[in-house]
Amino acid sequence: MTDYRYAYLEPGNYARGWHIVLFSQELAVGEVKRLHYFGRDLVAYRGESGRAAVLDAHCPHLGAHLGSAEGRITGDNIACPFHGWTFSPTGECVDIPYAKQIPERAVHALRGWPVQEKNGFIALWYDPQDNPPEDYLPDIPEWNTAGWGDWVFYRSRIRARACDVIENIVDIAHFPHVHGGKVRKWENVFAERTVTQLSTVDRNPEAKIIVPPGVPAELIDTRSEAGAEADAWGDATYHGPSIMYYYTESRSPEMNFRAWWVNAHTTVNDEELDLCSAVIVDSLDGAPLPQEFAELYPQIAHIAFGQDVEIWKDKVYREDPILCDGDGPINKLRRWYEQFYLPLEAPAR
Numbered sequence: 001m002t003d004y005r006y007a008y009l010e011p012g013n014y015a016r017g018w019h020i021v022l023f024s025q026e027l028a029v030g031e032v033k034r035l036h037y038f039g040r041d042l043v044a045y046r047g048e049s050g051r052a053a054v055l056d057a058h059c060p061h062l063g064a065h066l067g068s069a070e071g072r073i074t075g076d077n078i079a080c081p082f083h084g085w086t087f088s089p090t091g092e093c094v095d096i097p098y099a100k101q102i103p104e105r106a107v108h109a110l111r112g113w114p115v116q117e118k119n120g121f122i123a124l125w126y127d128p129q130d131n132p133p134e135d136y137l138p139d140i141p142e143w144n145t146a147g148w149g150d151w152v153f154y155r156s157r158i159r160a161r162a163c164d165v166i167e168n169i170v171d172i173a174h175f176p177h178v179h180g181g182k183v184r185k186w187e188n189v190f191a192e193r194t195v196t197q198l199s200t201v202d203r204n205p206e207a208k209i210i211v212p213p214g215v216p217a218e219l220i221d222t223r224s225e226a227g228a229e230a231d232a233w234g235d236a237t238y239h240g241p242s243i244m245y246y247y248t249e250s251r252s253p254e255m256n257f258r259a260w261w262v263n264a265h266t267t268v269n270d271e272e273l274d275l276c277s278a279v280i281v282d283s284l285d286g287a288p289l290p291q292e293f294a295e296l297y298p299q300i301a302h303i304a305f306g307q308d309v310e311i312w313k314d315k316v317y318r319e320d321p322i323l324c325d326g327d328g329p330i331n332k333l334r335r336w337y338e339q340f341y342l343p344l345e346a347p348a349r
């Protein structure tokens with residue numbers, strides 16, 4: 001076992017907790033999807049009752065991929081396309097159509113992962129130690145209600161480490177340089193499984209910002225114009241190691257709106273992760289939002305991430321960073337983050 005310091009740098013050690021693997025709209029009844037997260041092949045499917053499940057992908061019989069040939073769903077179970085062995089949403093082998101008896105060893109041979117579907121996303125509980133899932137993901141009551149609708153989301157697979165992504169939440173000093181804007185108020189609040197950033201940021205159209213490659217210039221213009229005189233505040237909270245909820249309200253002469261973002265990163269392997277930004281947006285004063293803005297806003301959200309990606313893809317990780325008095329609580333965040341990579345009985349610090 002590694003030293004508990006920087007346990008998240010150990011190859012193959014992925015964070016215990018809830019991770020978004022799909023949005024609900026991506027998995028129709030009877031549909032099977034292949035996934036690759038946490039260094040493993042997985043299969044997600046939605047049974048006929050509507051229940052979503054995620055299992056290890058390879059059949060314990062002779063190793064076929066349960067998602068081959070588009071997969072086969074019967075009721076809430078999935079049947080292997082090779083010889084028909086059938087598994088329940090928890091991975092139990094419930095039928096072998098040509099056997100009189102299911103071998104005892106087969107019953108629990110396939111790993112089923114705890115899954116929770118809420119707020120329009122499907123989250124998987126990853127824990128190599130198999131501790132029971134924790135109940136820390138809050139509801140977003142506005143999701144799928146009138147005015148708000150369902151998530152518009154973007155996902156990109158990038159070369160980055162989860163420990164770089166999470167650090168954004170406390171890194172106040174990168175904000176003006178990467179994203180533009182003047183930070184008026186910034187506060188981080190730590191709790192057991194959450195870390196929150198409360199911020200008020202004024203737009204600064206003069207600021208030098210990072211423009212991710214491939215982003216049309218007019219989008220960046222929209223971004224700075226839309227918020228040039230905006231009075232905006234937002235609360236961002238990581239619930240566990242990889243799912244961040246962000247609520248923001250913005251008032252400007254052109255438009256008043258409120259929005260929920262779900263920013264999530266799900267680890268693929270030691271070098272890559274899927275970065276996902278999902279947005280629902282509604283007007284703040286009853287006046288309908290211009291259609292153009294409603295379509296642009298989710299892209300703008302993803303571009304904000306894209307600005308960070310330009311840094312992450314080339315940076316190294318400093319285990320003993322030299323920090324100054326204007327930096328956010330970087331080391332405190334690192335100690336908080338280590339908990340998700342340590343066995344639950346790890347020594348208290």
Ligand code: FES
Pocket residue numbers: 059060061062063064080081082083084085
């Ligand atoms: S390999 Fe899956 S049933 Fe034979």
Ligand SMILES: [Fe+2]
Pocket residue numbers: 168174178179304308
């Ligand atoms: Fe950032």
